[in-house]
Amino acid sequence: MPKKIRLGILGGGGDSLIGVLHRVASHINDNYQITGAVFNPNYEDNVAFAKEIDIPLDRVYKDFDTLVEEEMKLPEDERIQVCSVLTPNFLHFPMAKKLLDNGFHVICEKPMTTTLEEAKILLEAQQKSGTVFALTHTYTGYPMVRQMREMIKAGALGRIHKVDARYYQGWINAIIHDKEKRNSVWRLDPKKAGISSCMGDIGVHAFNMVEYTTGLKVKSVLCDFNYLYDDNQMDVDGTVLIRMGDHVKGVIRGSQVATGEENGLAIRIYGEKGAFVWEQENPNFLYKMSDTEPVQVYKPGHAYNTELSLDGTKLPPGHPEGIFDSMANIYLGAARAIRGEKYNDGEFPTIIDGVRGMDFILSTVESNKNGSTWVNLED
Amino acid sequence: MPKKIRLGILGGGGDSLIGVLHRVASHINDNYQITGAVFNPNYEDNVAFAKEIDIPLDRVYKDFDTLVEEEMKLPEDERIQVCSVLTPNFLHFPMAKKLLDNGFHVICEKPMTTTLEEAKILLEAQQKSGTVFALTHTYTGYPMVRQMREMIKAGALGRIHKVDARYYQGWINAIIHDKEKRNSVWRLDPKKAGISSCMGDIGVHAFNMVEYTTGLKVKSVLCDFNYLYDDNQMDVDGTVLIRMGDHVKGVIRGSQVATGEENGLAIRIYGEKGAFVWEQENPNFLYKMSDTEPVQVYKPGHAYNTELSLDGTKLPPGHPEGIFDSMANIYLGAARAIRGEKYNDGEFPTIIDGVRGMDFILSTVESNKNGSTWVNLED
Amino acid sequence: MPKKIRLGILGGGGDSLIGVLHRVASHINDNYQITGAVFNPNYEDNVAFAKEIDIPLDRVYKDFDTLVEEEMKLPEDERIQVCSVLTPNFLHFPMAKKLLDNGFHVICEKPMTTTLEEAKILLEAQQKSGTVFALTHTYTGYPMVRQMREMIKAGALGRIHKVDARYYQGWINAIIHDKEKRNSVWRLDPKKAGISSCMGDIGVHAFNMVEYTTGLKVKSVLCDFNYLYDDNQMDVDGTVLIRMGDHVKGVIRGSQVATGEENGLAIRIYGEKGAFVWEQENPNFLYKMSDTEPVQVYKPGHAYNTELSLDGTKLPPGHPEGIFDSMANIYLGAARAIRGEKYNDGEFPTIIDGVRGMDFILSTVESNKNGSTWVNLED
Amino acid sequence: MPKKIRLGILGGGGDSLIGVLHRVASHINDNYQITGAVFNPNYEDNVAFAKEIDIPLDRVYKDFDTLVEEEMKLPEDERIQVCSVLTPNFLHFPMAKKLLDNGFHVICEKPMTTTLEEAKILLEAQQKSGTVFALTHTYTGYPMVRQMREMIKAGALGRIHKVDARYYQGWINAIIHDKEKRNSVWRLDPKKAGISSCMGDIGVHAFNMVEYTTGLKVKSVLCDFNYLYDDNQMDVDGTVLIRMGDHVKGVIRGSQVATGEENGLAIRIYGEKGAFVWEQENPNFLYKMSDTEPVQVYKPGHAYNTELSLDGTKLPPGHPEGIFDSMANIYLGAARAIRGEKYNDGEFPTIIDGVRGMDFILSTVESNKNGSTWVNLED
Known part of the structure; x- marks a missing residue:
């Protein structure tokens, strides 16, 4: 019971x-x-x-x-x-x-x-x-993110050759442009906030989204951070070139000084046969593109969706579910795992995602420190 | 406590x-x-x-x-x-x-x-x-719907002269086009489903949205239903001309046979000084237009929003809340009322909205039966 | 030559x-x-x-x-x-x-x-x-409008049961709200501007779009105009219920006081099997919807487009052509006709469209004058 | 005369x-x-x-x-x-x-x-x-691109700190994935097509857009190309990190294998006080963002636009002009220059833009060849 x-x-x-x-x-x-x-x-x-x-x-x-x-x-x-x-x-x-x-x-x-x-x-x-260990990369709980993952796994895009992710926010502007604030808040103090601000807080979400949806692993990164001021010690913006395998490349763009952006996580995945485009602020619209067919807009709750996607939708199409529902899906998967029930790969991010995320953050920091060199992640 | x-x-x-x-x-x-x-x-x-x-x-x-x-x-x-x-x-x-x-x-x-x-x-x-009596016209709980209401009350649009609402769904198609189904499901049996399908189920939501946001009352309606088949007795589609006062007019469009539409509630409100456009399937984007300025896109959770709107947002901008959150806002308002706490007009629809809604439904049915005549709602 | x-x-x-x-x-x-x-x-x-x-x-x-x-x-x-x-x-x-x-x-x-x-x-x-007589209902020259027409003709939507067109502008606001201006400009003087402002100027475009795309004829109309002020004699806003055949109904909405709207011609066509949505201000995006498949976004210049659509596109996909190009397409069709070359039905609106347009305008005026009664158009 | x-x-x-x-x-x-x-x-x-x-x-x-x-x-x-x-x-x-x-x-x-x-x-x-020498970087002729340039020049964004441009197309997919084709078409033969495919053909447009709109110069670039196949010798995809001054950084992303993309040139410019977002396939919509105000959507032809923008618009707002009109604006500026009439900086790209473009292309090729090192452009 x-x-x-x-x-x-x-x-x-x-x-x-x-x-x-x-x-x-x-x-x-x-x-x-x-x-x-x-x-x-x-x-x-x-x-x-x-x-x-x-x-x-x-x-x-x-x-x-x-x-x-x-x-x-x-x-x-x-x-x-x-x-x-x-x-x-x-x-x-x-x-x-x-x-x-x-x-x-x-x-x-x-x-x-x-x-x-x-x-x-x-x-x-x-x-x-x-x-059970569930890591709350919340955004993987969205039905349309799950839809991407499952369709890619089933070969909908063919071989992937390009990934382009973005996570742009603007909220640090209010701090960074004020000399006193940027030198006093804990968020921008490496002793208190740790090794990275932008990559640690949001870049890692984008990284996780890339690996979660494509099923591929990032092999190496090359990074250029923007600190915006000489007296600022924490990355508040950075672009990361990524290599994911032979001729599989991409870019992860992160910023906390992308003025006017709220919570702009977005991903574009291009493969031999098709592509996906998804944006977190319109989470219920997934665009599937090809070179020869009209763009298709997938929405949650339809019979055409995958099982994993449908599992994360509670109401019929057209009733927007949001970030609370996304997080709830992760809790749902964790509940099944805790009870020893059957659950599917992808229902929640795991400790492995956590290890890889840390590797990503540290590697971007190292690459930037070295003047933008390629740094390999561990296997 | x-x-x-x-x-x-x-x-x-x-x-x-x-x-x-x-x-x-x-x-x-x-x-x-x-x-x-x-x-x-x-x-x-x-x-x-x-x-x-x-x-x-x-x-x-x-x-x-x-x-x-x-x-x-x-x-x-x-x-x-x-x-x-x-x-x-x-x-x-x-x-x-x-x-x-x-x-x-x-x-x-x-x-x-x-x-x-x-x-x-x-x-x-x-x-x-x-x-306390709270009627769950769920859509009034969206922060951006509340934002419209409050800004209109504060005069942002000036005198309103035109309102255009839509509630389009397509789900009855699967039933209505099948002769056997349309003559057997309870949904399309007036003895079981009541006096109206389209207006009773969704038209009334659009009507409520019109009155909720504008603060005006619909005075009279004129309606043309589409039954789609001669042997169908329930309205599955209809357009309602509305008059809301001297030179304040509009239209409410409802359909359950709007193929491909999911839950397409939308409203456009035009006033002397400005206009609002909002769509339920993108609930966190509110468009404010004027004849002379760039269109403004309001989003939830910002300091520029009204108190009633902000009260309905739990997370910072860019974290999409959805229909569960919208319904939760109505429950929140009701909770305050039940506890005898202070709450604001507009936190939840009341029994008065319910009475008006019934009047609207019955008046559209009457107008249609009369061959599209103007029917007055009660004051 | x-x-x-x-x-x-x-x-x-x-x-x-x-x-x-x-x-x-x-x-x-x-x-x-x-x-x-x-x-x-x-x-x-x-x-x-x-x-x-x-x-x-x-x-x-x-x-x-x-x-x-x-x-x-x-x-x-x-x-x-x-x-x-x-x-x-x-x-x-x-x-x-x-x-x-x-x-x-x-x-x-x-x-x-x-x-x-x-x-x-x-x-x-x-x-x-x-x-040759070509009437410049410019908007029929857009490739995506032609695409709708051809796909509908080929049965892509099945039997059409609902049409919803809109033509909203806001430019008369600057005149109408000024008592002196509204009583002096020729545009609002029936002696100079003719029988109708809103329906004559823009409503008729929406009407033409409805007939052009669906291939159906409007049989009867019922109309309610908004004059906005007692001393204004010209319609500046109106909603027209339309009937196009047995159980084929719809609405044409026109306004010149739709504040903030620029040139908002749009159409939604719903049929048994599918639907189209198109907006003039984003003319190169055509949305095809169904109850069971992802929404499809058609764009010009693709091999998947119809001959008539492709004939109206000069550059490869992604190179936006606009209203000058749309008008040019009508001139192109007329040129072929003038030269006695082969051309297709639909390459330009004809004198028949002109006759029907006049009938539409006059019928809406009559319906409104009669207090919103149904008025039949000639066959 | x-x-x-x-x-x-x-x-x-x-x-x-x-x-x-x-x-x-x-x-x-x-x-x-x-x-x-x-x-x-x-x-x-x-x-x-x-x-x-x-x-x-x-x-x-x-x-x-x-x-x-x-x-x-x-x-x-x-x-x-x-x-x-x-x-x-x-x-x-x-x-x-x-x-x-x-x-x-x-x-x-x-x-x-x-x-x-x-x-x-x-x-x-x-x-x-x-x-007179006019270089047809066509996209600079769009009214909304000019609007960005002029508003930035007037300080609307404050100090710029981040630029993110994209030019994604998918048309080379049809060639590159076919071993025979990719080894035979002139487009992918360095002897015939020159030093670069992706950067030379489209990356340089994005580069020009960055410099045209911001008024800043790219100082150095770091690049990683994707050739997609070992036997392909031409870049068909690449990401370029750019530095434009002290703490002014960005990224230019180019691809000809971005499946499903048509002509996806887009730019995001972030400054201290605000940001712009623009996409070529919706050229008449310019988004201006800030951290504290609603997003503003600028459209062409309004009195609020700059002189240079309005000079490039022929019709009132809401009448979409496109790429032919954009190119026509460059011809218009060139005509004034040829006649010795007064014209404004920005009416057409010049030979200087051409020199810089060549420097950009060659520098990206060099950077990539060196394994992604920083390469300085000439002043």
Whole structure:
């Protein structure tokens, strides 16, 4: 019987946007019940928030370690089964590691870790624990992204020879053009924000989208960052040439200073027989092109869509589902995996995606530092 | 303290789409807890569905009357506070009536009733009970629809002189063109489906959108239906000329045989100083036009948006929210009203919208029957 | 040998926009040579303009009658073969009549005449003369409009059951909202501008588009005009219900007060098997929809297009051709007809289209005057 | 008095597309008269074509040298004033050189020459002759491209920090994927087609668009080409990182194997205060974005447009002009220059653009050959 999965939440309290996104997503398909949480490092805030959203207080813990400790004392059929890790980036690794080591399933925000080494350690831990690890590259949950993946897998484009992805935002403009702000916010302080801003935050989403949809691996990258000001130490814009195999090339463009752009993730994939064009801000329109036929516009919920795509659509065609629904699809896939039910490859990004993402980020940074040289990713 | 509102669900069991929509919407802002239900007229199906979505079984009742009877025995602070009425159309009236008479709040699917008389009786009952009645014209919950309403109220378009709405779908094609099907499905049987198909199901949404956004009332209508076949008795297509005041005119176009259309609700509003264009299938793009300036494209979540619009957006610009979020906004407004909190006009459609909608449907039917004459709506 | 056709121009001098449009269109396919003209009623302006555009002055005549008289004296192989009539509307009839009576071919701007009677007289004259008469409903020259026509003729949509056309502009706003202007400009003075503004100027284009693309005839119309002010005597906005046969219905919407609209001609045609959507301001994108397949976007210049469509495209796909090219296509068809070469039905609108257009305009005016009654068009 | 300019045409005979484009463009604003020509190297074809388009035969010459020789014998006020050079690429240089040396004005197709050295020699010749040299980067003639240029010059975007251009086509797919074809067509034979296919044919257009609109110069490039097959020697796809100054960076993406793309030239320009987005296949829509205001959609022909933009629009808003009109605008600017009239910077691309274009093409080839290193363009 499909009792709801007991979900713990780490982070995401107060008016956290990522908190809303995960909470709603967990509800959407009636699979999860929030059972325990550490919403906030401050215990009072933590409890206040739990009250606000009406979560029973007895399993709202004072900190992460306590959560693990106390939950482990509970019988397995009462214990939290999976934790969503929504904390600041540097906490992803220690939390996920401990969770895996104690047999919890994990749903983790990206970037998975802050270094490639951590990512590999996590992978090892997960392989040992055998529990589920879902990385929330949210955009892979869109029905039309899944449609691309499945159609490409089935050969709709033939051999792929060119991939062009973009992730453009403009929100850092308000900070970067102000000398004082750009030298004080944590986001642009490498000591606090880590090795990369633009590539770490959004470039990696575009990278994941490229690999998720094409089924190909990026082999090497060459990168030129734009810091915009001499006194800025973090990449806020960059273009990455990519090579994915013999005569399979492409480009990933990322920017946080693309003025006026909101959340402009987009991809164009060109193959021998056809091409796909998709944009995140119009997620329910997928354009399939060929040299000889009219452009075709695929939309969700139709009988012509693939199984994986249809699985991610709840209403009939023409009823726009959005990013909450996309995230919900990832939670749905994770729920099946957690319950040991059958699920398909592609229902949620895995720890392998996390390792590759870290490799990508670090390689772009290295390439840029070297004056735009080719850097190979690990196999 | 914002304890979750106790919600009862009537109908919406099994793989009901409207059931999913309401259930998800009720969760989205952490305001409701499903406390009781009659998901299905068949008790076994009812219980099975409750188990499937993991709702406690003790308040899953065998029928609506039992639900009311048993809940009324409970102390007020345990009792269901509001019921969502998702049953077939002809049950809306008796259920809503009894709920209001017993002091429950009501969230009701449209069309509110099957006759104007019923609608008026319901209005009277609601005025007597003083409880909240929200009619789920879902589309009014979109942030960009609210943006239109507020900007028009603030005078952005000046005096309105022309309104042009459309609601085109194509799904009845699969039935109507098959002689046997069109003479057997309940949808096209006036005895079962009521007085109108196209106007009753979708035309009324367009009508509501016209009145919601402009703040004006439709005074009279003139209509020509298309039945498509001589042996079909239900309107599946129709165009309605509307008059909304001195020199304020327009048109509402509805069709269920608009081949290839999915859920094509759209509106164009022209005023002295400017105009709005909006389409439901791209709900996050609102076009504001004028004769002398570049077209402006409004999107949700920006500081330039109105309070009512921003209240309906959870994430920053560029993160597409959709129809579940739109419905959730209506649930959010209803939650505030149920709790006696401050809320703004426009947060949810009311019983008055329901009465007007019924008047509209009946008037179009009458106009068409009379060979396309002008029929006045009540004030 | 394809010597250029000797073209006379009537009207279109100075900075006349229609003058530029026809002059350029006549050049585009290397078929015409401007041989004579009366560009302007004022002889000095006439000559000055001829000099400005470098036309030989010896056949720039002082008035229309002189042009006919003098040209008739010339041997046939030197004489003007065809005249483009670009004068104010009320002059179309007398000029075209005299031209036909004297054996000239005619290319005429719309509206063809100012009354239905004139239109019929012209038809009779043309049938007698046997010369070519092309009416410049420019929009039928677009490759994608021709594509619709041909595909519909070939059965791509099956039986058509619904047509929805729109022609929205906003330019009269600047006049109509100013009491003095609206009571003084000739455009809104029925004595000078004729029986109809909105329907006569643009509604008739939409009507022609409906008949051109569907191959069906409008049988009856019902209309409601909006005059916007009590003291305005000319329709500046109107919606026309149309019936085109058993269970074939539709609507034509026209407005000159649709604020912010530029030249918004658009059509949606729904049939049993499919539908077309096309908009004049994006003329190179034609959307074909069905209930079961992805939307298809047709573009000009592809091998998949029909012969008539391809005939109207000069460059490979992706090189946008526009309204000058559209008009040029009509001139091209007329050239073939004038030379007695083979041409296809649909290459240019004919005098029959002109008669029907006048019938449409007058019928809408009558319907509106009668308080929105059904008025039949002649067969 | 504005007598028409005497135009000679070199190449462009038969069903040459470039021939149609130039011929129509030269007619559009009533400025040119085709006076002489060598349409075709074969004299019979040459004469046959002249007859077909009804050009007087007495100045249809047997070859280019004869044209120059004979025309030079004519009195200056009868002599061809300007020649349009539409011949295969390798002939551009010798023809343009001789024309300049003999005092003719020149309108030249791109690429201007086949080497940078030739380009510089031509520049020297032109500076000596002082005659007009217009290079037909057609796309700069679009009103909305001019609008970008002028608004950027006026500071609308503030300091530019990011430029992203694309020119994607798919037509070479039909050749490249066929082993025999790709090893036999002249297009992919470096001995016949020159140093570059993709960059030389279309990349250079994107490069010109970047410099034309921003007013900035590309300082250095880094490039990775995709040849698609080991036995193919010509670039058919490439991505070029560009640096345009301190912290001003960008990317130019070119492809002839972008399956399904027709003529996909597009540009995104991001500055401190705003951004522009424009696409050639929808040339009449220019998107201006900012971080705080609704997106604005500029269209041609409005009073809000700049003088240079309005100069390139013949009809009121909403009447789509296209690529013929765009080329006509370049001819219009050249006509003013040829007549010694006042004209504005930006009305047509010059020989300087040609020199820079050759530098760009050669630099990308060099960068790619070196394994993607930065290569500086000359100042």
